[in-house]
Amino acid sequence: xxxxxxxxxxxxxxxxxxxxxxxxxxxxxxxxxxxxxxxxxxxxxxxxxxxxxxxxxxxxxxxxxxxxxxxxxxxxxxxxxxxxxxxxxxxxxxxxxxxxxxxxxxxxxxxxxxxxxxxxxxxxxxxxxxxxxxxxxxxxxxxxxxxxxxxxxxxxxxxxxxxxxxxxxxxxxxxxxxxxxxxxxxxxxxxxxxxxxxxxxxxxxxxxxxxxxxxxxxxxxxxxxxxxxxxxxxxxxxxxxxxxxxxxxxxxxxxxxxxxxxxxxxxxxxxxxxxxxxxxxxxxxxxxxxxxxxxxxxxx
Numbered sequence: 460x461x462x463x464x465x466x467x468x469x470x471x472x473x474x475x476x477x478x479x480x481x482x483x484x485x486x487x488x489x490x491x492x493x494x495x496x497x498x499x500x501x502x503x504x505x506x507x508x509x510x511x512x513x514x515x516x517x518x519x520x521x522x523x524x525x526x527x528x529x530x531x532x533x534x535x536x537x538x539x540x541x542x543x544x545x546x547x548x549x550x551x552x553x554x555x556x557x558x559x560x561x562x563x564x565x566x567x568x569x570x571x572x573x574x575x576x577x578x579x580x581x582x583x584x585x586x587x588x589x590x591x592x593x594x595x596x597x598x599x600x601x602x603x604x605x606x607x608x609x610x611x612x613x614x615x616x617x618x619x620x621x622x623x624x625x626x627x628x629x630x631x632x633x634x635x636x637x638x639x640x641x642x643x644x645x646x647x648x649x650x651x652x653x654x655x656x657x658x659x660x661x662x663x664x665x666x667x668x669x670x671x672x673x674x675x676x677x678x679x680x681x682x683x684x685x686x687x688x689x690x691x692x693x694x695x696x697x698x699x700x701x702x703x704x705x706x707x708x709x710x711x712x713x714x715x716x717x718x719x720x721x722x723x724x725x726x727x728x729x730x731x732x733x734x735x736x737x738x739x740x741x742x743x744x745x746x747x748x749x750x751x752x753x754x755x756x757x758x759x
Contacts, residue, residue, distance in 0.1 A: 496666050497593050497722040504596040511603035518610035521617055528626065528637040536626050549700040552624040557631055560696050567649055567692035574653045574685050575602075578660040587667050593722075598659060601718035605655045605711060609648045614706065616643035625697040647699045647707035653686035654708045658715025666719060686711065 528536075535541065542553060578598060581587045587594070609615045621644040626636050661682040665675045690704030699707075 495590065495593075495724055497590065497597065497719065498724045499593040499596050499722055501592075501596060504600045508596075508600050508603045511600075511607045515603075515606050515610055518607075518617065522610070522643060523639070525620070525639045525642045527639045528622075528641060533626065533633070533636055536622055537629070542627065545700070546702070549702050552694050552697070552700045553627050555624075555695060555697070557628055557697070560631075563692045563695035564698070567689050567696055567698075570685075570689050570692065571649050571653055574656050574689065577656055577685070578663070581660060581663060584664070584667065587663065594663060597718060597722055601655055601659055601714055602652065604718065605651055605714055606648075608710065608714075609646075609651060614646060614710075616645065619643075619645040621645040621700075621703070623698055624694070624700060628697060631697075644699055645703050645706070646710070647690060647693055647703045649693055650686050650690045650699075650704050650707035651711035651714075653689045654683075654711025655715045655718075656711075657682035657685050658712045659719060660715075662716050662719045666723065682715075683708075683712070 542550070545553070578594075581594065582591065610617065612618075620642045623641040623644040625631055625638070626641050628636070658679065661675070661678045665671055665678065671678075686708055687704075690699070690701075690708060693699040693704060694701060
């Protein structure tokens with residue numbers, strides 16, 4: 460993940476602000492009546508964002524410091540026996556024509572920027588627009604967590620050295636095949652970031668409109684289309700296998716749900732994180748409270 464993506468989060472935040480500044484004309488009386496959906500501590504969230512972004516700056520050189528592939532590694536990877544170890548779905552990434560690679564790479568990079576800005580559409584809703592600063596901090600915080608998870612978790616490329624599909628295409632030339640970045644296939648950071656953006660957007664909208672019912676599932680289905688489209692482009696650009704895309708999508712979507720859920724105010728909050736203490740130990744607890752209305756529905 461690059462510094463540019465972190466900066467894009469800030470740009471997205473500025474978009475939130477400009478949109479809000481131009482449209483936030485509600486009276487003070489209405490603002491007082493407005494019920495907060497999320498609780499945000501700006502100092503805590505700001506610290507998380509600052510620490511996360513600083514950590515990401517140190518992670519980038521670590522990922523770029525991997526050694527280029529040697530001739531022996533390249534020969535070993537392109538043995539037919541090695542290719543047969545791939546699952547049937549991932550083998551699709553090895554059956555493409557390299558002529559369109561540059562186009563798909565550009566589409567995936569440019570498309571990611573557009574998807575980062577999609578949540579700004581939430582500002583069309585006047586109730587959501589009133590809480591723009593809360594949403595801005597939550598959105599940037601979630602992206603920071605997504606980047607940090609990619610850069611530092613055991614699932615990310617610092618601990619994983621899966622070859623990108625480009626390694627298996629001699630047509631690209633030895634220099635392109637041996638590039639050290641080709642060790643960073645698992646998992647797709649592009650897809651994780653995009654999935655977080657769109658699922659965060661839908662989660663926030665649903666929290667402000669709790670009476671959507673089954674329609675919210677259609678919204679989540681729609682939110683899946685942009686990141687999956689980016690995932691398709693990443694496979695076509697020889698940067699990832701379908702399984703890399705699947706993992707990135709799952710992690711990004713999960714964070715898009717969890718980050719807003721952890722910030723919900725007590726009256727609306729079913730998922731919560733707390734500090735548990737006893738005479739012997741101190742720990743963090745995760746609690747899930749079932750909606751009472753839903754319990755009554757289940758009993759009926």
